[in-house]
Amino acid sequence: MQVTETKNEGLSREYNVVIPQAHLSERLNAKLEEIKPQVHLKGFRPGKAPTSFLKKLYGKNLMGELIQEEMQAAQAEALKDVQPAMQPHPHMKDGLLDEVVDGKADLEYHMHVEVLPEIEPQGLDAIKLEKMVAEIADEEIEEELKQLADQNKTYKDLPKNRNVKDGHKVTIDFKGKVDGEYFEGGSGEAAELVIGSGQFIPGFEEQLVGAKKDEEKVITVTFPEDYQAAHLAGKEAEFEVTIKANQEPQDAEINDDLAKQLGMDDLDALKARVKEMIQGRYDSQSRLHMKRELLDYLDEKHDFDLPPGMVKAEFEQIWQQVQSAELDEEDKEKSEDDLKADYEKIAARRVRLGLLLAEIGKESNVDVPQDELTRSIQMQAMQMGMQPQQLFQMIQERPELLAQFRAPLFEEKVVDHLIEKADVTEKTVSKDELMAEPGDE
16 A cells, blocks of 8 residues: 655645555455355355355455455555544546456545644633623513413313303314315314414414304315425315313412412512523523623634635535525625625634634543433434434444534533633623623624
């Protein structure tokens, strides 16, 4: 095997690799001899089949495996003194691989590699941050209590002569038809529905207003064009509905009874818990502001070459998100070229900060505990509608996925580490200032 560096400019490296056919053939013959005793072929005693015959049967598959092993070894040799920014890919002339497998040519190819820059973190002992703090007003606690009371209100059964109104909770049986045929998932029994909640298809709930208990109605609605079940999207449907119960909401009083319903000893304990929840939101938002201030500081203090492939991949991911979302008013006024230029700068900043935080974390021995990583994967599984074990199985089959789950946790750990080291001063602000998007204040 010959691995020759042919280019070394900035973060770019190129290597020419030559693996002689004689070496591959020697390894292939050795492999055939190794498997010979295990091969049982009709007409030959065990282990007595000629090597030439085994080569015809298994040669191509074994050569393919050997080529992969040799290419991996060549890559390891080329990259032994550098850290690749991304997985390199070999480039070889068309048809060469078939010639190599057939034993007619040396395996020769080149690799282009972008390496990670050498980074020396600067100014970490001089970080100064402001921590926004805001007082929790009694009015905000009262508003939270009202919402809790509304979420936990009870409903009272109404007599048959009372009409369904907006805000009532009805219990219904329903069966839906599309094109005259009942469809899967379009029926239910004893389903509870609060009128006006938007829980059902647009137009469904409104047509129940005015109905009475035990009444049967036929409701006609049209599924939204973007409905998740593509075979129903945009189609008209008829639902046969029977009102089984009509209930009127009862205002829940904010008192000890409500607190006990929510598992608290009394109203004072509930108020204290609500205040803790609000404080948690305030603390999280305050940290977001500090993180933004910290990242701005680090970005200003560091300027080093970035692997173009990493910046390109980050930009493409950002641009895909931009194209699938509605632009804000400021971006709507920009040309596509101007927008791309803006987001290319954002991509470069993200890559720069990502590499810098990784280096700081490495030097500071920051780690992500296994239990936190496991919990994060479990939460991701639930958000993806999967069983956690399914996602763990995917990660086991594709180990590179683990880094994708670990990376954001690691970054937050490094940010916390830097905030702990920083000179932090508190700044009293209003709630509106605190809750503003970081960078908009």
